[in-house]
Amino acid sequence: VNPVDRWDGTPLADAVRAGHRQVVEMLSAAGAELKLDVSQTSVKLCDKAREGSVEGVRLLLDGSADVNAADYDGRTCLHLASATGNLMMTRELLKAKANVNSVDRWGGTPLADAVREGHSSVAKALLEHEARLEFDEVKTSSELCECARQGDINGLTMLLTAGADPNACDYDKRTCLHLAASVGNVAVVKRLLEHKAIVGAKDRWGGTPLADAVREGHEQVSELLLAAGATLDFSAERDARELCESARLGDIEGVKLLLAGKCAVNATDYDGRTCLHLAAATGNLVMAKELVAHGAGVSITDRWGGTPLSDAVHGGHFEVAMELRKHGAELKYSRLKTAGELCELARVGDTNLIRTMLAVGAEVDASDYDGRTCLMVACATGNMHVVQVLLDAKADPSVKDRWGATALADAVREGHAHVAKMLLAVGASIDLEPSEVVSRLCDYAGAGQLEHLELLLNCKADVDAADYDKRTALHVAASAGHLHIVEHLVSRGCRVDAVDRWGGTALSDAQREGFTHVCKFLEGRRQLVVLKRSSSQEQLNLK
CATH class of the missing domain: 1.25.40.20 (Ankyrin repeat-containing domain)
Structure with missing residues (x-):
């Protein structure tokens, strides 16, 4: 009953492939064998499971196929049945003593497949047979956090029911409650609190779910967490980080929440930057006014000597710059830095920023290490608009650089007749040896x-x-x-x-x-x- 053909097939294998149950039963009773190796068995079982062919799987099993045979990726037919959500197939395989906790190449179990694909009935059937997720903490956290981020409360509930730890944290010590609080999902937060999620869990940076909710301006979530005993306990560094990030995002409600929570408005980060620096850099006039009203320092310098005013100027935010100026803000630039900034702006032809810098007190005739002024650079590039702005600001055309050249000499050397004419009209001289x-x-x-x-x-x-x-x-x-x-x-x-x-x-x-x-x-x-x-x-x- 076990002759083998050219392709190593047996009569029993042919009967199984053709779906002839009675023949299969007769041959099996007579001692026939499939003569399949493990890899062939697993492929055939997995293929039938993928197709949803319960009868095909039964025939293979009746032909003595190993229900736990795994393919090249360690996947079994129970993995496939779970992944496709085939409850009938799953029950048939469980009845045939399929290993409910077999692990594939990626560490996945049938239960993990069912949960990931959202097949709750299959997951329930597997759990009744003591199935496990077999996730490590990082994997558990990753799955939970993704559900929290997407607001997938069903997937989250399935994971928790399957034994996932709600307090598992990822590589940055973030928990799913951090994510739910960050996105402001009230329903997910409630479900996690019901499953005893820790409200005071801290991530790599010391952040708590409440801190995330406050930063993102989610008032309902903040209230839920506070009611569950959460506290907002920031260090000075965290004050700065949260305030700066909220300022960068333009989240004025978030800033108000942080300030109401006693965050220090002048807290500085690792680079000495405050939230007012960020508000000024992004041109947020409303934010800048709010921070100044709360006592933000308008002349605090960062690591590079920059002030909120200089950030506003660099960003071309004239209204913010003038608002800060009203409150006594200063650029605090050295003469050399002023010259460098103005010369570069003259080179690129940015008249708006030049006007802004001059409006907040920059010296128009400031010269660099070679004695070069922004008027010289503007004349060398032939930009009439910049030259006119500088002449209107009373730039001195008689200033000489290291080599004794004036702005007019630059215009002449580069062949900018229109600029030379403008300079001659205000009495400039070339003044060369x-x-x-x-x-x-x-x-x-x-x-x-x-x-x-x-x-x-x-x-x-x-x-x-x-x-x-x-x-x-x-x-x-x-x-x-x-x-x-x-x-x-x-x-x-x-x-x-x-x-x-x-x-x-x-x-x-x-x-x-x-x-x-x-x-x-x-x-x-x-x-x-x-x-x-x-x-x-x-x-x-x-x-």
């Missing part, structure tokens, strides 16, 4: 940068200024073949016959380099100069 002026003139002339050259000349630079070799901008422009520069310099009245150290003129330079178009223009100008001189000499002779 003669050697620097001629160096720039020659550099612009050689590079063919007419706009830069024109800017420098408009700043009263001497068009005939000569360098250490007595070379002028005209010499350099002619040597480079830049006719448009040559024409412009001549139109500005430069001398066409100026001689350098070696006796060279602009014309001789152009001839040497082979720039005939420049030569032609300069030759014409030279002849015109000669004619003018001859005419002047004749007039003198006549006199």
Whole structure:
């Protein structure tokens, strides 16, 4: 009765697979065997359990299949029946002496599967056979906390009924009561209190369920916990943390609850920050007013020397900044820090923050380690709007940096004609050393940068200024073949016959380099100069 075919199948296996009960019974009575190994048995049983085929499972069991055979993941058919919520299948397997507490690869039991999937009737049947969850504390807490977070009171009740400890805590020592209080679920909190959840349990940071409820502004939950004997007993550090977090979230009701619970309004955290710092940083005017009304210090400095006022300024919260200013708040910046902040704002073109900083007392002419001011940076970037804001604030355009350059020099160097015009209109001067002026003139002339050259000349630079070799901008422009520069310099009245150290003129330079178009223009100008001189000499002779 046990011949084996090509695929290791037996007559009994064929009868079971085809569902022929009478044949199965006859073969079994005659001593037939399935000839299946454990893995094959488990797969077939689990597959039938997944399909919900009670008859298929019965046939396999009648064929001597091991009801507790586990697959590659340690899963048994009872796991599958429980996970799918098949009560009839579950009872059939329990009748066949299935191990009610078999554990799979992940530590899960049939009861855990039933509870997780919300199959209360299956869970009840398993519990009647002394089933256990076999959860460790962290796993128990995780499952309970997730139910509490989702407000799944049925799942929570099933876990508790299955023996889960309501006071199990996770890796951060958080309990499900912490979570229920945090989300404000009144029904879940009541159920946990009925199951003797500890109201004073503290998490890793010393937080209690009541602290969570207060922080989140859940008044009903807070009242339930207080009635159960909970107390709000914060350390100074916790005062700061709770107040700062509520301020950051804009939870004014939560802040009021904390202050009513005697939290210190000026409590500082590990970085010296107070709740007013956070309110100012987030631009919450209502919160800031509430805290100031409760005596919050407006000039307390944090680890980095920042005040609530500086936080408001950085965040661009003008109304909050002015409210704090009304109560005597100060930036408390050094001159160097003021310069750094203003210069960076000038670089990015943030006129709103610049106005705010100036409105709360920042010095517009504060200079950095290189003597640079925000006006210099604004001119270097060519931002007309920032320049106008700074000029309106009476920024001094005559201030010089480490290298003796002024704001106008920056504008000219970068070719920002519109900015240079604004500065000249308020009386600014480029105020460069003669050697620097001629160096720039020659550099612009050689590079063919007419706009830069024109800017420098408009700043009263001497068009005939000569360098250490007595070379002028005209010499350099002619040597480079830049006719448009040559024409412009001549139109500005430069001398066409100026001689350098070696006796060279602009014309001789152009001839040497082979720039005939420049030569032609300069030759014409030279002849015109000669004619003018001859005419002047004749007039003198006549006199």
